[in-house]
Amino acid sequence: MKIKVGLIGFGKTGKAVAAVILQNKEFSLEWVLRRTTTLENRSVPEFLGLESEEPGLIYSTEHIAVADLLAQHPVDVIIDFSSQEGIHVYGHAAADRNIKIISAISHYESEELDLLTVLAEKTTVFWSPNITLGVNYLLFSAKFLQKIAPGVDIEIIEEHFKQKQGVSGTAIKIAHALDIDVANINSVRAGGIVGKHELIFGFPFQTVRLIHESISREAFGNGAIFVAKDLIKLPKGLYNFEHILKPYFQL
Structure with a gap:
C-alpha cells in the first residue's frame, strides 16, 4: 500500500520535492496545493515531464477549501514546503482528520511553534528547519565533537542564494544546539547557492571543519521521504529530526 501524500507549496523546492515523490514507488502524490491559481488543475507529472500514473493535480486555495480538498482527496501525510503562514491554512483541518504533518x-515565530504543539495533541507532527539528511548528520557530529571538547571555539558560516532573506533557520538551529549566540552566525548571500553550512572548530594548533552543501533541491525531497517512512508508524506528538535519527545511531 502506497503512502498517499499531499504537498503544500510548489515553488522551486516544492517542484523538486514533487519530482522525488513521483519517482518513489512507495509513495503516491495525490495533489499539490498552492495559493496562486497559476497551473491550477494541471497534472504535476505532466508539468514536470515525468511518466506517472499518479493523479497529482494542482489546486489553489483561491477555489477550494482545505477541508473540502482533504475530504475529496484523502491523504496519509501532508508535506509542507510553502511559507511560514501555511500551517495556519491547513493545520487544523489535517489534524482533525489525523493526517500526519x-x-x-x-523559520517559525512563536505563534506557529505554539500551533504545532496544539496540532500534535491530535496527530503526528514533524518540523525541521532543514529536512536534508546531510545537515542533520552534520548536527549530530557537531554535538558529539563539542561534547568531547567543550572549550573549543566554534564558528558557523551559512551561504545561500542572493534572494534569501534573514539568517538561515538551519544555522539558527545549529547555534541553539551548540549554545552559540545567534548573533555570531556569519551569513553569505551570493548567486544561486542552494545552501551551504560550515562549522569551524578552532582547537589550539589545529582546526576541524564540518561542511554540508546541498547540490540540488531534490535533497529536500529525499529527506522528506526518509522522515515520512518513519513518521507514518509513530503515534501523535511533536517530533524533530533527532527523534527520527536516534534509533539509527544505536550501536
Missing part, C-alpha cells in the same frame, strides 16, 4: 519551513 511534515513541515520543512525554515
Whole structure:
C-alpha cells in the first residue's frame, strides 16, 4: 500500500520535492496545493515531464477549501514546503482528520511553534528547519565533537542564494544546539547557492571543519521521504529530526 501524500507549496523546492515523490514507488502524490491559481488543475507529472500514473493535480486555495480538498482527496501525510503562514491554512483541518504533518519551513515565530504543539495533541507532527539528511548528520557530529571538547571555539558560516532573506533557520538551529549566540552566525548571500553550512572548530594548533552543501533541491525531497517512512508508524506528538535519527545511531 502506497503512502498517499499531499504537498503544500510548489515553488522551486516544492517542484523538486514533487519530482522525488513521483519517482518513489512507495509513495503516491495525490495533489499539490498552492495559493496562486497559476497551473491550477494541471497534472504535476505532466508539468514536470515525468511518466506517472499518479493523479497529482494542482489546486489553489483561491477555489477550494482545505477541508473540502482533504475530504475529496484523502491523504496519509501532508508535506509542507510553502511559507511560514501555511500551517495556519491547513493545520487544523489535517489534524482533525489525523493526517500526519511534515513541515520543512525554515523559520517559525512563536505563534506557529505554539500551533504545532496544539496540532500534535491530535496527530503526528514533524518540523525541521532543514529536512536534508546531510545537515542533520552534520548536527549530530557537531554535538558529539563539542561534547568531547567543550572549550573549543566554534564558528558557523551559512551561504545561500542572493534572494534569501534573514539568517538561515538551519544555522539558527545549529547555534541553539551548540549554545552559540545567534548573533555570531556569519551569513553569505551570493548567486544561486542552494545552501551551504560550515562549522569551524578552532582547537589550539589545529582546526576541524564540518561542511554540508546541498547540490540540488531534490535533497529536500529525499529527506522528506526518509522522515515520512518513519513518521507514518509513530503515534501523535511533536517530533524533530533527532527523534527520527536516534534509533539509527544505536550501536
